[in-house]
Amino acid sequence: MVSKPGEVREGVEVFSRARLAVLASGAGSNLRALIEASRASDYPAEVVSVTTDRPGVGALDIADEEGIVSRTCVLGDYPDRAAWDEDLARILAEDRPDLVVSAGFLKLLGPAVLGEFPGRIINTHNSLLPAFPGIHGPRDALEYGVKIAGATVFVVDPGEDTGVILSQVAVPVEDDDNEESLLNRIQVAERVQLVDTIGVMFRQGWTVRGRRAYFGSALSK
Numbered sequence: 764m765v766s767k768p769g770e771v772r773e774g775v776e777v778f779s780r781a782r783l784a785v786l787a788s789g790a791g792s793n794l795r796a797l798i799e800a801s802r803a804s805d806y807p808a809e810v811v812s813v814t815t816d817r818p819g820v821g822a823l824d825i826a827d828e829e830g831i832v833s834r835t836c837v838l839g840d841y842p843d844r845a846a847w848d849e850d851l852a853r854i855l856a857e858d859r860p861d862l863v864v865s866a867g868f869l870k871l872l873g874p875a876v877l878g879e880f881p882g883r884i885i886n887t888h889n890s891l892l893p894a895f896p897g898i899h900g901p902r903d904a905l906e907y908g909v910k911i912a913g914a915t916v917f918v919v920d921p922g923e924d925t926g927v928i929l930s931q932v933a934v935p936v937e938d939d940d941n942e943e944s945l946l947n948r949i950q951v952a953e954r955v956q957l958v959d960t961i962g963v964m965f966r967q968g969w970t971v972r973g974r975r976a977y978f979g980s981a982l983s984k
């Protein structure tokens with residue numbers, strides 16, 4: 764289970780088996796996709812912990828079934844948001860993650876968590892950012908009338924869904940779509956994208972320059 768620190772090859776850090784700490788608030792379908800991907804011995808990452816911001820959610824059931832460390836960190840149990848943020852940073856640091864993966868975690872992360880893992884927190888969002896940030900991406904896309912929807916994986920920064928984009932996937936909007944059917948189509952593509960993006964990150968390494976992310980050694984030549 765213990766991953767080695769990243770080996771530096773051609774200027775980028777490459778990991779043999781990276782440790783993923785997953786943050787979730789809901790059903791955990793992205794979490795499940797990551798766990799299933801990591802059953803393959805050549806997948807370069809594995810989920811070592813699951814942290815939610817609410818009790819009784821599907822992501823916790825998945826963690827239990829899989830024997831993965833899980834815990835709940837409820838904002839309302841702390842005197843203020845800063846105390847919650849600091850405790851969340853402390854808890855996550857215990858997992859020694861190579862990457863924190865926000866997979867449907869419906870709270871903004873604060874400065875303590877961001878500072879603990881600089882550039883090492885990613886999020887998956889169910890719209891083609893920068894369009895339709897927030898927690899109702901597919902509904903907002905449908906109401907706007909777009910013909911192409913999709914999902915985005917990005918590096919988390921202090922803003923709401925504003926970080927550097929790592930990957931995007933597009934799906935069509937059909938004439939008879941409602942919010943549920945569009946969300947389902949997006950989520951099928953989103954799960955594959957999240958698994959593939961993390962796979963590429965830890966097989967090839969990644970670099971961020973300004974607003975742009977690059978994989979592999981393209982920039983070191």
Ligand code: GAR
Pocket residue numbers: 787788789790791792793794866867868869887888889890896897898899900924950953
């Ligand atoms: C995902 O579709 C993700 O894009 C969305 O929550 C869903 C979680 O599903 N996240 C956001 O809207 C964050 N802004 P899951 O719990 O089944 O993985």
